[in-house]
Amino acid sequence: MNIATILQKHATTHSEQGAIIDTYRRQKRTTTFAELEKSAGLAASLLRQKGLKAGDAVLVFYPMSAELYITLAALFRLGLIAMFLDPSVSKDHINNCCSLYSPKALIASSRANLLQLQSSALRRIPLKIAIGCPVPGTVSWNQIQNLTPDEEIYPCIPDTPALLTFTSGSTGKPKAALRTHGFLLAQHQALVSTLQLQPKQISLTTLPIFVLANLASGLTSLIPNVDLKRPGEIKPKNAIAEIETHKPQRAVASPAFFERITEYCQKHDLTLPSLEKIFLGGAPVMPRTVTQLQKIVPQAEITIVYGSTEAEPISHVSYKNTQPEDFAPTLAGNGLLVGKPVPEIQLRILPDHWGEPIEPYTDQEFIAACLPENTPGEIVVSGEHVLPSYLYGYGNEETKFTVNNTSWHRTGDAGYIDEQGNLWLLGRCIGCINDIYGSLYPLAVEGIIQNYPGIHRSAVTLHNQERILVVELNESNSPIDWIPIQESLTKMHITKIKIFKKIPVDKRHNGKIDYPALQNLLHTTQIIM
Numbered sequence: 001m002n003i004a005t006i007l008q009k010h011a012t013t014h015s016e017q018g019a020i021i022d023t024y025r026r027q028k029r030t031t032t033f034a035e036l037e038k039s040a041g042l043a044a045s046l047l048r049q050k051g052l053k054a055g056d057a058v059l060v061f062y063p064m065s066a067e068l069y070i071t072l073a074a075l076f077r078l079g080l081i082a083m084f085l086d087p088s089v090s091k092d093h094i095n096n097c098c099s100l101y102s103p104k105a106l107i108a109s110s111r112a113n114l115l116q117l118q119s120s121a122l123r124r125i126p127l128k129i130a131i132g133c134p135v136p137g138t139v140s141w142n143q144i145q146n147l148t149p150d151e152e153i154y155p156c157i158p159d160t161p162a163l164l165t166f167t168s169g170s171t172g173k174p175k176a177a178l179r180t181h182g183f184l185l186a187q188h189q190a191l192v193s194t195l196q197l198q199p200k201q202i203s204l205t206t207l208p209i210f211v212l213a214n215l216a217s218g219l220t221s222l223i224p225n226v227d228l229k230r231p232g233e234i235k236p237k238n239a240i241a242e243i244e245t246h247k248p249q250r251a252v253a254s255p256a257f258f259e260r261i262t263e264y265c266q267k268h269d270l271t272l273p274s275l276e277k278i279f280l281g282g283a284p285v286m287p288r289t290v291t292q293l294q295k296i297v298p299q300a301e302i303t304i305v306y307g308s309t310e311a312e313p314i315s316h317v318s319y320k321n322t323q324p325e326d327f328a329p330t331l332a333g334n335g336l337l338v339g340k341p342v343p344e345i346q347l348r349i350l351p352d353h354w355g356e357p358i359e360p361y362t363d364q365e366f367i368a369a370c371l372p373e374n375t376p377g378e379i380v381v382s383g384e385h386v387l388p389s390y391l392y393g394y395g396n397e398e399t400k401f402t403v404n405n406t407s408w409h410r411t412g413d414a415g416y417i418d419e420q421g422n423l424w425l426l427g428r429c430i431g432c433i434n435d436i437y438g439s440l441y442p443l444a445v446e447g448i449i450q451n452y453p454g455i456h457r458s459a460v461t462l463h464n465q466e467r468i469l470v471v472e473l474n475e476s477n478s479p480i481d482w483i484p485i486q487e488s489l490t491k492m493h494i495t496k497i498k499i500f501k502k503i504p505v506d507k508r509h510n511g512k513i514d515y516p517a518l519q520n521l522l523h524t525t526q527i528i529m
Contacts, residue, residue, distance in 0.1 A: 002156040003184045004040075004077035006216045010199075011037030014218050017200060020066045020211070021246060023225035028242075031066040036215075039066075040073035041149025047078055047105070049147070050127050050139065054079030054154050057101055057164060059125065061108035061115070064208055064223050067131055067141075069215060071107055076162060076181075079154030083164040085174075086507070093174060095121040097166045100176050100391060110135050158182025164391070165309065175399075176391035177309055186384035187312060188216050190344040194305060194313045195252065195279055204243060204251040204275075206231065207282060209312065222248050232256035232510030236264035240272070247274035254282040255289050256510040262289075265296040272297050281305035281313075283511025284336055284425065284443060286450045287327045290319050306338035306425065310387040310399075310409050314379075315341045315423045330447040333492065335415065335424040345383040347423065352378045352414055352439075354429035358401035366403045376416045376441065378429055382408045414441050431515050433462045437493045442513065445469065448488050454480040457503045459513045460494065463522045467494045470518065472503045498522065 010019070015034035022029055031039075052058065058080050062068045075082045085097050098121035105127040106113070113135045116122040130138040156162075163179040179187075191197065191213040199218030205211050206228050214221045224242050226234040231254045239261060243251075251258075258280060265271065275297045280289070285304045294302060301320045307313040317339025330336055341347040349371040350358070361369065371377045380401075388407035389396055399410045414426040426432075427442030442460055449458040449469065457472040469489065473480070482497070504517035 001181065001185060002076060002079070002153050002160075003162060003181050003188075003216070004073055004153050006185075006188070007040075007073050007076070008037055008153070010215070010218045014199065017218070018202075018220040019215060020069060020221050020223065021202075022065045022223040024065075028225075028245075029066065031070075033218075036066065036070055036073065038149055039070045039144070040077065041151060042144035042147050043070055043074035043141075044078050044150035044152075045147040046129075046139075046141075046144045047074060047080065048150055050105070050129075052078065052080055052105055052127070055081065055161070056104040057081040057083045058105045058107055059083045059085070059098070059103040059122075061106070061112035062131060063109075064206075064211065064228060068208075069211060072212070077150070077153045079156060079160060081161045081164050081178075085166045091115075091118045093166075094119045097174055097176070098122070098125075100166075100174070100394075101164060105129065107131065107141075113138055156181040158185075167309070167395075173394065175395035177387055178391045179387070183385060183387070184212075186344070188213055190313055190342055190385050192217055193344070194316050194342055196277065201250060202246060202248040204239075204246075204248040204253070206253040206257055210252045222246050229507070230510060232260065232505070234260050236260045240264060240270065243272055243274065249274060250277040250279070251275055252279045252281070254509040254511060255280050255285045256283065258293055259289055262292045262296055266292070270296065273299060275300045278302045279305050279316075281307060282509035283506075284427070284446075286336070286447065287330055288451055294319070304338055306423070308411055308413075311345065311381050311383070311385065311411070313342050314345060314347065314381055314411070315339045317422070329424070331451060333444040333448055335426040335441070335443050336447055338415075338423050338425045340421055341381075341423060344385060345381050347379065347381050347417075349375065349377040349416055350380050350410075352376070352429050352432065354378060354410075354412060354432075355398070357397050358410070360402045361404070363404050371416070373417055373419055376414055376426055376439075379411045379413045379415045379423070379425075380408050381411060382406060428512075428515070431459075431461070431513065433460065433467060435462060435465065435467070437467075440467065440492060445489070445492060445494070449485065452480070452485055454478045457505075459503055459515075459518055460492075461515065461518055461522070463519065466496060467492065468496045468498060468522065469494050470498045470500055470503055470522070472500050 010033040018030040019033045019036045020031045083103050103125050106125045107129045110130050110132040113130050128138040131141040160181045162181045165177050166174040197217035202220045204222045211221045224239040226239050278300050303318045305313050305316045315338050386409050401408050412429050414429050415424050431442040433440040445460040446458045454474050456474045459470045504514040506512040
């Protein structure tokens with residue numbers, strides 16, 4: 001089945017209901033399901049008229065908006081491959097991605113179309129379409145208004161390619177994740193269950209894949225008018241005003257986004273009574289983040305969703321069903337609770353040998369290799385919504401292995417399963433310290449430290465054969481009592497603390513520590529302990 005078929009049905013069942021609420025020319029705008037369907041048909045007509053055919057890749061540079069999802073729907077219904085990469089990356093990265101899979105068309109904002117001046121790969125794309133102001137050498141998106149909607153939907157099989165995204169490539173050549181229509185449908189079913197998606201509700205959503213899930217489930221997506229490329233630096237006042245105006249019942253966002261919202265609400269004595277369910281994901285969620293957020297949404301159920309680009313979702317936990325004692329392991333250095341694996345996925349823990357390929361297993365060999373309860377190791381997963389391979393197999397050697405010919409994905413995250421079947425997250429395997437004192441995982445330390453007032457973010461790393469804690473303070477610059485912090489680190493053999501103005505984090509979610517960048521900065525900061 002073509003994923004566009006699911007998107008299309010709501011044009012009939014919920015025709016006048018808003019599909020997307022966004023900001024257009026500084027004004028709030030609501031696009032109904034019927035309008036989205038009609039515009040997708042018009043866009044499909046333009047793309048077919050320009051000679052694109054099933055299997056062609058179309059590179060899309062456009063922010064979260066009605067236009068983005070109109071474009072996606074049009075591409076899906078024609079059997080085209082929607083190709084995405086971050087336009088803020090270097091021209092070398094853009095060129096590398098385009099060399100892995102050559103796009104036949106570029107659909108971009110007027111500003112993003114100007115990237116052609118820097119990238120030879122973009123200049124070689126045969127068809128270029130500009131959304132917005134006219135750009136010389138491009139086709140205007142506005143031409144769709146003069147066409148008749150294309151009603152045809154390409155008949156897909158489960159293996160028909162649909163969506164192509166790329167890793168950052170920060171450690172080498174980028175890996176390409178190609179999702180099929182079958183994969184997206186399986187992922188949709190897993191998200192419906194995990195996020196408890198209910199038609200006709202309004203969901204504030206800041207993560208692109210979840211807007212797609214909302215559209216396929218008949219929800220209205222509220223896209224806040226903030227810089228979603230930097231969720232940790234948003235202007236919370238704008239987002240809060242939109243929540244107060246549109247009164248969404250639910251929200252899906254990164255913890256960095258809601259940390260900004262929480263700080264502003266606490267400072268101005270505000271609550272957000274419309275929100276009934278909040279889902280946090282994309283980066284580790286500290287207990288203090290949940291505790292502080294719950295104060296401004298006392299009526300809401302807050303759920304942590306753990307997943308990755310290759311497997312979303314993996315597990316989830318509702319803090320409505322937890323007790324204060326459930327936080328005790330985190331404060332004792334035993335990682336972050338991320339709940340039970342979703343039913344649609346298989347999850348196991350293998351010994352942590354990150355960086356070393358894993359040879360194929362037989363069923364019996366795999367059972368013997370898996371670690372028992374409460375034993376830390378690498379989290380590995382398999383299932384219908386787990387990416388079985390990267391494009392052309394590049395990157396499979398380090399992240400994939402097989403069990404009796406079934407593909408399994410190595411998440412690169414460390415964790416363990418407790419007696420109740422709950423998954424606990426210990427951080428990135430690459431961030432694990434192995435020295436004369438044994439193994440020390442990042443979240444074992446960070447889960448403790450970020451419970452202390454005045455600490456905004458922390459990271460632990462090995463530098464010059466010493467275990468060093470790096471901390472980033474809150475903006476309030478409140479005095480910090482370092483004595484209890486030092487005492488909590490005694491058994492972890494951390495000998496030094498450094499204060500950074502900013503700890504480097506990933507660009508996408510602003511919540512995952514960038515360890516290579518951290519190492520580069522360690523030479524320049526004063527040691528305080």
